[in-house]
Amino acid sequence: MPQLTPRALAWGAVLGCLLGVSNVYLGLLIGVGISVGLTAALIAIPMQRGLAGVAPGWLGREFSLLESCVLQTTASGAGYAVISSLPSVAVAWVLTQGAPVSPARLVAWTLCTSLLGLCFGLLLQRRFLAREELAFPFSVGAAATLRAAQDRPRSSPQARALLASVSGATLVGVSRDILKWVPGMWVPPGSLVMVGVGALMGPRLAVSMLLGWAACFGWLVPALIERGVAESAEAAAPLHTAWAGSVLLVSAVLVHTLRAGVSMLRSLRLRAAAPPAPLEALDALEPPPVPRAVLWAGTGLLALASVAMASLGLGVSWALGLLAVGVSLALTAFTCRVMAETGSPPDVAVNQMASGLLLRGGLMANLVHSSLVFNTSAVGTDLLANLKTAKLLGAGARQQLVAQGVGCTLGVLVLVPIFCLLVPDASAVSGEAARFPGVAGQQVRTLAVLLEQGVGSLPPLQLWSVLLAAVAGVTLALAETLVPRQWHRFIPSALGLGLAFLLPFEVSVVACICIGGVLRWAVPRWRPEAEEQWVLPAACGLISAESLLLVFGTILAAMWAS
Structure with a gap:
């Protein structure tokens, strides 16, 4: 069965970069993202199947199952893992410094730390995948989804819903932004993206965001204006409200x-009862993708290169840089194990807090260390998840490593310059005329300041809001832990509440998210199978199509102005 083919790499790289642009836009707008690898595979498989049915001699045969696995690995590397720190740490750097890192330096830093994350993932592969055979629930679901996609008929409902939503969003965007046939007040730019985000979030998160928005602008912002901290709601949020939102998110996390x-x-104790297999025997049964000597040499060179760039270009000492590499390896192992046990990695705030407490070097050093940890842990975890998916499908580990490396490299070379065009200076993510709220960047900057200066440095009103937010976050998280799962839908989400405090004073954003959440709740009541067949593919189509139009429109406008 064909596996590592040029067309699988090409489809994965192109779709991964396009969906990665959507993730950059979503990260700057609301601090969330979509699953790039599986989405790319679910787009490419029916498209290639249709092309093969029209002209098989010219346009090729359908993708094999192993080609689909390589495709989703390439897309995942290009569109998700390599941009983990761009909408968060890079934006926090801009908010703190007033200017971004130069594009060439940011490309070199992101590429070097991402490849270092690949090495970290390979170092952990033998223990997590071969010796302990951890579950990786997301990988199990990805393998099942790829198998199901191969078995679906050519005109599946998911493919039709995706095509219809992409076509509709493109038509609306062109009619509004280019032809000027649709007034912007009818369908504001970004509104379809927010509807799609709300549909992916679901009704619980959407309603929680509405409750958080009401608490933020109904209580905290009026109190800030009354005490003279801010002159208006636009000036108060998210500059002064980000403290409460960030602490609420972090405490729950x-x-x-x-x-x-x-x-x-508990799982480690259970595994410790059984004697582990010798590593040499595991290597004989399943040879590693890269010889160990080559892997350690590559890890050392990339670690030294990362430390050199952190020291020469970003102002971090060599000693702290070397220590940060060791901490990032430990946190990558922690992130991978949590991903393997629970199906989802821990929030980036956990890694930032760990690196901030272990590595003391000032505000800017915390941002550099956080960027290193974010990139290495995201890429390492993504590699292990993709290797687990490949193992379940019978694909080769070396082919997946090549696909991940190609995706990471192309993703950095394409997405980092696009990010620099979208965020040329601090005015793009701060101030009343900001183009993007920079939600993830606001959270990272707030947490970095709290780690450096402490909570006691806050003014009294912000201090009380932070304390109340911490109590609320802990209470909601404990409620989700103690209350039976069937009652979770009645507990407000800490993520939804916290995000609302990080958004600017724009009613349309929360309103569109609530519309999407209501659709996610209402449509399955009318037709139970419609949630998987129509709602979720249509939401991904809306997000991808309109965000791509808006991003490329912004880039063209910037190029035209220059």
Whole structure:
């Protein structure tokens, strides 16, 4: 069965970069993203199947199952893992410094740390995948989804819903932004993206965001204006409200992380009861993708290159840089194990807090260390998840490593310059005329300041809001832990509440997200199978199509102005 073919790499790289542009836009707008690898595979498989049916001699045969696995690995590397720190740490750097890192330096830093993350993932592969055979629930679901996609008929409902939503969003965007046939007040730019985000989030998160928005602008912002901290709601949010939102998110995340840590320790004790297989025997049964000597040499060179760039270009000492590499390896192992046990990696705030507490070097050093940890842990975890998917499907590990490396490299070379065009200076993510709220960047900057200066440095009103937010986050997380799962839909989401405090004073954003959440709730009531067949593919289509139009429109406008 064909596996590592040029067309699988090409389809994965192109779709991964396009969906990666959507993730950059979503990260700057609301701090979330979509699953790039599986989405790319679910787009490419029916498209190639249709092309093969029209002209098989010219346009090729359908993708094999192993080609689809390579495709989704390439797309995942290009569109998700390599941009983990761009909408967060890079934006926080701009908010703190007032200017971004130069594009060439940011490309070199992101590429070097991403390839270092690949090495970290390979170092952990033998223990996590061969010796312990961890579950990786997301990888199990990805393998099942790829098999199901291969078995679906050519005109599946998912493919039709995706095509219809992409066509509709493109038609609306062209009619509004280019032809000027549709007034912007009828369908504001980004509104279809927010509807899609709300549909992916679901009704619980959407309603929680509405509740958080009401608490933020109904209580905290009026109190800030009354005490003279801010002159208007536009000036107060998210500059002064980000403290409460960030602490609410982080406190809830810490509770869930402690819970995951407890379950992880239990599983480790159970595995410790059985004697582990010798590593040499595991290597004989399943040879590593890269010889160990080559892997350690590559890891050392990339680590030294990362430390050199952090020292010469970003102002971090060599000693702290070397220590940061060791901490990032440990946190990558922690992130991979949590991903393997629970199906989802821990929030980036956990890694930032760990690196901030272990590596003391000032505000800017915290941002550099966080960027290193974010990139290495995201890429390493993504590689292990893709290797687990390949193992379940019978694909080769070396082919997946090549696909991941190609995707990472092309993703950095394409997406980092696009990010620099979207965020040329601080005015793009701060101030009343900001193009993007920079939600993830606001959270990272707030947490970095809290780690450096402490909570006691805040003014009284912000201090009280932070304390109340911490209590609310812990309470909600404990409620989700103690209450039976069937009652979770009645508990407000800490993620939704916290995100609302990080958004600017724009009613349309929350309103569109709520519309998407209501659709996600209402459509399955009318037709139960419609959620998987229509709602989720249509949401991905809306997000991808309109975000691509808006991003490329912004880039063309910037190029025309220059």
